[in-house]
Amino acid sequence: MQIYLPIAEVSVNMFVILGLGGMVGMLSGIFGVGGGFLMTPILIMIGIPPAVAVATEANQIVASSFSGVLAHFKRKTVDIKMGLILMLGGLAGATLGVQIFKYLKSIGQVELLVTLSYVIFLGLVGGMMFVESLNAIRRAGKPGARPRKKKHNWIHGLPFKTRFRTSGLYISVIPPIVVGVAVGILAAIMGVGGGFIMVPAMIYMLGMPTKVVVGTSLFQIIFVTAYTTLSHATQNFTVDAILALLLILGGVIGAQIGTRIGVKLKAEQLRILLAGMVLIMCGKLALDLLLMPSELFSIGTGGH
């Protein structure tokens, strides 16, 4: 059944969007990531204008991360203090990101920026995860695998130290703010929650225990993506409510199914699958930049 999207001004098949939302929701449920990094490029591929795809996807992530964080609150696996500090950085980053987005949209380079950011970050994160999980699988074969010992690095030398009780950390507030700003910028220009960058950063840079990482990441993602949605809606007029609703419906159902599949798979298998998926998406986008496009011209709206 066709449905006309009022802001995107294109007609799409309702079931295709619901299905996409469901599939990406399922993957995000299995892997514990928002899925924005998959959904935004897919939306652009099926003909949604990039600006609308980015803004609308932010709105969808609000729904999926809110749905997810409720479960984490019940299990008390959210470090609220850390989440709030990350959020402060995130809001600053998102403000900057929306401005960058607006500027690049006006000079016609937004597509390049979005694609480049995707290629770089998907490549980095995918590559790191892939290597890491390969090593983990290899280590699992040998007896006496050593547990990673807590590192004491330069991060512990920074000022403004504070105690994060839930995470059991005593560190400076500077690294979380920096991480927050970086992820906020990405969230605004890539239309993602940034979980796929936030989670590794929390584990490897901040040294947070894995069990509170996902909940805390989701917690702050809600605020940052809500803020991004509002900024895009008021400054770029690019949030499509109908598209968002369809994605949300498909997504929340998919995520719940995915969570149940996720618990049945082994952690290393999960990670290597996710890494593979991230790398495939990265490769596809990289080819778009490297190969000569079949149409060299593109039409942007203008004249205002």
Next chain:
Amino acid sequence: MAQGGTDMLRILITAFALITTPLMAQETVVVDLSQNRVEITATYSGSNIFVFGAVKRESPLPEGAGPIDVAIVIEGPLETVTVRKKEKRLGIWVNTESVEVHEAPSFFTIATTRPLEDMLNEGDRRDYAIGLDFAVRPQGPTEENIESFAQAVARIRKDDGLYSERESIVNLTEDILFEADISLPANLVEGDYNVRVYLIRDKNIVSDTTVGITVRKAGLEVWLYDLSRNSPLIYGLLSLLVALVAGYSASEIFRRLKH
């Protein structure tokens, strides 16, 4: 502005044609549409416009007059678009040059009785924007490369189904009655559309007329669109509310299903 000039030109050309071809009896084209209004509702998936009309003759046709042809152009509102061209820089393809192309119709389709080149001279095709090659009319000082940008607009929109040429879909009966069923795509934008109908004989335009179609968003579509433009903050907050309610209900429903 430019419209008045074109109209005047059109009248002059028609008058000139009438004076120089005394053999030809005066013929005028009368046309009507199945509908003057297209409403884009949430479930809009394209529509059909049935164009029908007749040739009115003041006097009987003289001997030796060639057969008549009909061309019907449906054209969306003219807009200015920014066209960008990609070039390879530092190994990757990026947008470099950009040109503003004026007078690019958002939609353009042409339906004819025969292949266009066989039934109308090129001068008229260009002057009256009849045919895909002339759908986009770049204005102002014609820079050397603007032509390629204008052609790109036509090419891209043709691929998107917004521009099309439909040969031989106008049915002509007894050189008097004609009709055509013209489909409009699902990705239509709002605005005032023109249906231009041309009566053609011996490769020249004999008569023409224009009727309008109004394309408007309707129902929920127009409500959401207006809200997003007039009260963007409320629109944004509503979008968030929907997201939060959906997220909460999903986790509640599935929690209860588990028990």
